[in-house]
Amino acid sequence: MIDLDETDRAILAALGRDATQSAGALARDLGLSQPACWRRIRRLEDTGVIRGRRLVLDAAALGFGVTVFLGIKLATKGLVSLEDFERAATAIPEVQTVQHVLGMFDYRLRITARDIADFERILRRRVMTLPGVGQVEANVLLSEERRPGPL
Template sequence: MSARAEFDEVDMAILRALQEDGGRSAKAVAQLVGLSQPACWRRIRRLEEEGVIRGRRVRLDLRRLGYEVTVFLGVKLAARGRASLEDFERAVTAIPEVQLVQHVLGVYDYRLKVVARDLADFERILRRRILTLPGVGEVESNVLLSEEKSTPGLS
């Protein structure tokens, strides 16, 4: 498999349909994209085997579950070196409220997405969990006010 494979319009339509609703059956996707169910199933299977489709997820409304605050953190590690990166990554991924961990290039080493029930809960998570992680030096917090667009894949 090449790092970047070529996909035709039907493949792209299938991906958009599944991105919109990952629970759609091959039959439902086939009807949307104008294929037979077996042909659509084969294409979906190929896209999965090639790693283009990496799974299907349920998108939850976190506010309805009581998570009212989303905070993006920029984390700069104090110590450099591969061991400190691995220790930090192992520890941060174990925190349930941390939904996203991205190793980035720029001012900060990592970008995190953290959810909390309220600001007091976020402060507890920050003080007791994030700031005590191995290698953490500097942290910048940005509280999400509103989300204008959220497109997890193709638009």
């Protein structure tokens, strides 16, 4: 774990709002020199605090109108079956996240599809053929009030 000071936190907050801004612009906003700001950003990247920068796309604008969360309970369990399932699930392009969870299900998948018919196709042809799949429960996302953002 790395010790973060107020300047580090300010850099993370600013990049969390807009990761496209340059070190120079960020430095001006925070009252730092450009080289000092760049060194801090580099240190945050090198220590793994910043693990990348992402582009946020609007799913609906791209024609993806349905998001479904699937709870999946594996029929068989073991290290090999977990790894096989994870590898196969992450290879499905419509699967946005694969979460290994504790509770009623073993995994939770977030799937984005064009519509319900498209989701059914993904479910039948891709998800139900994953190694070890037993019980499956689907929850369709109706609305999302807060999107994941910076910590």
